[in-house]
Amino acid sequence: MKIRQLYAYELRPAAALVMETYSRMEQPYVANPKEIEDFKRYADEDHLWVESCKNKLFLFGAFDDNDQMCAVGAIDAAGAVTLLYAGLNFQHRGLEAEVLREMEERDYNDTHRAAAPLRAAEDAMVVDTSALDFDASREALLALIRERLQ
Numbered sequence: 514m515k516i517r518q519l520y521a522y523e524l525r526p527a528a529a530l531v532m533e534t535y536s537r538m539e540q541p542y543v544a545n546p547k548e549i550e551d552f553k554r555y556a557d558e559d560h561l562w563v564e565s566c567k568n569k570l571f572l573f574g575a576f577d578d579n580d581q582m583c584a585v586g587a588i589d590a591a592g593a594v595t596l597l598y599a600g601l602n603f604q605h606r607g608l609e610a611e612v613l614r615e616m617e618e619r620d621y622n623d624t625h626r627a628a629a630p631l632r633a634a635e636d637a638m639v640v641d642t643s644a645l646d647f648d649a650s651r652e653a654l655l656a657l658i659r660e661r662l663q
Contacts, residue, residue, distance in 0.1 A: 514583070516615055519572045521562070527574060527585040528558035534598045551647045556596065561587065570595070575612045584612050591639065592620070 519527055535552060543549050554560060564570040568590065575584035587596035597613060623631040633639065640657060642650035 514575055514577055514611070516573055516575050516612060519574050519585070523574060523582065524558055524562055524572070526582060527572065528556060528561060530582060530600050531556045531585050531596065531598045534601055537601060548646065555647060575599075586612060586616070588616075593643065 532553070535556065540549055543552075561570065561572060565572050570590075571588045573586050573588070574582045575586075577583050582600070584599040585596065586594060586598075589595050594613070594616065599612070620631075638657060638661075640650075640653055642653060645653060
């Protein structure tokens with residue numbers, strides 16, 4: 514398996530893979546309609562394209578030996594995994610766990626290398642949005658920006 518950045522022409526099948534997996538495996542268990550709407554808006558092909566063009570998301574795919582896309586992921590500018598879905602026909606292989614393990618290994622190597630290790634800037638502000646939906650995340654960031662500008 515290889516993991517690499519998605520090309521523009523792969524975005525449509527990647528978004529379709531995410532939406533198919535979400536619709537079948539998660540959506541039936543989500544009680545909050547707004548949460549479903551937020552996810553669909555976030556995983557929309559156009560949204561993913563715009564965010565990746567603005568360097569706010571790094572979109573990657575995992576591909577099998579036949580170069581078939583079997584998982585899709587996104588990492589935001591802060592380095593948090595915001596999307597990780599394996600295609601339904603690949604889930605039985607434990608692919609999501611393997612992709613996550615490889616990402617964590619890569620991140621560890623990047624932050625512990627001898628030459629120019631990857632680190633947040635000394636004055637960086639870290640905002641944990643993992644428990645917030647899209648709108649709440651945006652508001653938390655805007656509040657922080659307003660506070661810093663005053």
